[in-house]
Amino acid sequence: MAVEILQKPGGFCHIYERKPGLDKVSTHYCLGCGHGNLHKLIAEALDDMKLADRTILVSPVGCSVFAYYYFDVGNIQAPHGRAPAVATGIKRSRPGSIVMTYQGDGDLAAIGWNNVFQAANRGEHITVFFVNNVIYGMTGSQMAPTTLIGQKTMTTPRGRDPKNEGFPIKVCEVLSVLDAPAYIERVSLADTKSINQTRRAVRKAIKCQADGKGFSMVEVLSPCPTGWRQEPIQAKRWVGEVMTKHFPLGVFKDVISEREPYFFPDTGQGPSLDEVKRVLGWEDDADEAALPEVKPSKENQNPHVKIAGFGGQGILVMGLVLAEAGMRQGYHVSWLPSYGPEMRGGTAHCHVILSDVKVGSPLVSKPTVLIAQNRPSLERFEANVAPGGLILYDSSLIDVAPRRKDVRVLPVPAAKLADELGDTKVSNMVTLGALVEHTGAVSREAVLQALPVALPRKEFVELNNKAVEAGVNYALSHPQNGGRDEPL
Ligand SMILES: Cc1ncc(C[n+]2csc(CCOP(=O)(O)OP(=O)(O)O)c2C)c(N)n1
Known part of the structure; x- marks a missing residue:
């Protein structure tokens, strides 16, 4: 008889030490929030692909700011929008790592737009998970660069008007015209079928990096019931019925199979202190007199x-x-x-x-x-x-x-x-x-x-x-x- 075992994927921490005294297994996300779904898909993928031990996740500023409490991987917190720059530094100094950024639309497409654009254009060997919930969730639902035309937010109470606020930025479309990226896909968390597609895309993006094929990004259309003032089920439906009309799903770029794998040489450790001193031109102070x-x-x-x-x-x-x-x-x-x-x-x-x-x-x-x-x-x-x-x-x-x-x-x-x-x-x-x-x-x-x-x-x-x-x-x-x- 088949036995179904429900458990957390190995890519997650066994207990979440977010705040002393708090329940140690629940996340801080609201009911129906897409971050929880996507976290799970990433954690499962890392576990199944046996990559968690060499993964470094760069967490953003935004609702997913606490991602480091949940993922049992190396974690680094970046300033708002700067995750791709931080990830670049990590990947270049630790080329054997799997380096991922996890960013909201405010983080990636507003304050951090140039960061992700330049990292994609350089073809950094990193994987970007871009959670598009069309608002700034954490700060109370202000307009984001991806907010839909006509959508009401705290800062567009009469609805986003392109004459005043411009049009939603279509991140996948823009980045896919660059030469360097290897794989760019937009998926959603609207229903089970979409979530399965997201599961595949997450794995493909991570594998792209593990195989040395270059920059990969998955944009995930994600429900934010609290920010949208909707019930969780209604919010999921809204993703499928409304968001996908403005942000069509699909693969925008996939040149993985055409790419020769490339791996930066990995010495297994960062530069030695002597090497750092040599590069920075620091003199050896061994001869200096001891100080009083x-x-x-x-x-x-x-x-x-x-x-x-x-x-x-x-x-x-x-x-x-x-x-x-x-x-x-x-x-x-x-x-x-x-x-x-x-x-x-x-x-x-x-x-x-x-x-x-x-x-x-x-x-x-x-x-x-x-x-x-x-x-x-x-x-x-x-x-x-x-x-x-x-x-x-x-x-x-x-x-x-x-x-x-x-x-x-x-x-x-x-x-x-x-x-x-x-x-x-x-x-x-x-x-x-x-x-x-x-x-x-x-x-x-x-x-x-x-x-x-x-x-x-x-x-x-x-x-x-x-x-x-x-x-x-x-x-x-x-x-x-x-x-x-x-x-x-
Ligand atoms: C430099 C800086 N500017 C502004 C803020 C305020 N802030 C915190 S989160 C956030 C937006 C987050 O929105 P998004 O990236 O879409 O993520 P979400 O919360 O929706 O998941 C802003 C503007 C900040 N923390 N730091």
């Missing part, structure tokens, strides 16, 4: 630094040198630049974190140290400094003092001291020297080691060294300016 240990006082530990000034004042380089010095000193570090619209004359700031523990986010919204190299920067960021924090500002350019009474303040005439050395441009390093001496967070030796690595022009290293020393000496001779330990 630092013991910053409590309020100077693990500084979260915001450095701000005009473009051209070397703000970003100052941050880089500090981060590089911090790394050498044994901290976990991050450096996050923030560019103004213009390179010179505009404002620039960067965020630097030196931390004893891993850095969760490189953003510094409540700095424990603010370095202001011009007055607008002081005025803009003073209020954000954490109580007890330090404001270090260029007192030769800024003619007002910080107003806060609950922070420490260190005025340093950095531009003036730099002028005395012969070049205003090194005021950034004067400031940095004063900072490290004042806080003790990194040693001056670490800064001097970091300088030649982080500076864009090596011929200026000597002058910059002098500027660091000038800053150090200034802080040493002005301990009353803020003092190391006491808030003013």
Whole structure:
């Protein structure tokens, strides 16, 4: 007697650790949502094809953002729309992997359109699963590039009007005119027959990649009962009866059999650290002297630094040198630049974190140290400094003092001291020297080691060294300016 065994496909995790305390077997998807169906077809295919162990799934931003909780494969989360670029990097560095992106129509056809277009045009050896539910599901049903003419959404309450919002983008049709893609098909989840066709297409797309034939994409017309304000059965019917009229099903491109298989060489591992150093031109620092240990006082530990000034004042380089010095000193570090619209004359700031523990986010919204190299920067960021924090500002350019009474303040005439050395441009390093001496967070030796690595022009290293020393000496001779330990 035949026995039917109902179970999860092996491509899924045994339990879903999405949130502690939650049911560990159900997904977060709404009743009748197509994501669940497609997840299952992909997981089954990976299991049957014995590919799960070498698959890396790039999850999107959108309703399927939690895909990594469900698929028992390698998982990477990409920024909105960027999955094809991330997948490109993974596939090129791990050519033996099966790399798949899973993207909604907002993710793929709006913010990420150029990403998928360029990846398809380059013929990346990746597989794209494109879930077209004609709206932005996750954010509450706004119009997507694929929204149908006349369709009502939160942002087209009177229906999509081509005069105002243009026409739905037909992704398969557009991508199939490119030379590089090997296989492009549109399928649907409208009924059992369509789901079986989708099952075949999913397997074919994955096999295309496994066989070294190049870019494959499956567009899946998918119901979104919640976003469409329909019952699940009604939504499925709508896929078959309405969506397929606008988005015809079928194979748009299939040159798999004509293609010679190609496999990028796979060494089985990424490049060695030595290779990375060689390519980036990093010198071996084995000969560098060991650095003195630092013991910053409590309020100077693990500084979260915001450095701000005009473009051209070397703000970003100052941050880089500090981060590089911090790394050498044994901290976990991050450096996050923030560019103004213009390179010179505009404002620039960067965020630097030196931390004893891993850095969760490189953003510094409540700095424990603010370095202001011009007055607008002081005025803009003073209020954000954490109580007890330090404001270090260029007192030769800024003619007002910080107003806060609950922070420490260190005025340093950095531009003036730099002028005395012969070049205003090194005021950034004067400031940095004063900072490290004042806080003790990194040693001056670490800064001097970091300088030649982080500076864009090596011929200026000597002058910059002098500027660091000038800053150090200034802080040493002005301990009353803020003092190391006491808030003013
Ligand atoms: C950079 C960025 N912009 C906008 C958002 C807001 N956002 C989250 S999901 C989403 C759209 C998702 O729609 P879609 O890709 O169609 O997937 P679905 O939710 O329908 O499955 C948007 C705009 C974001 N998270 N990040």
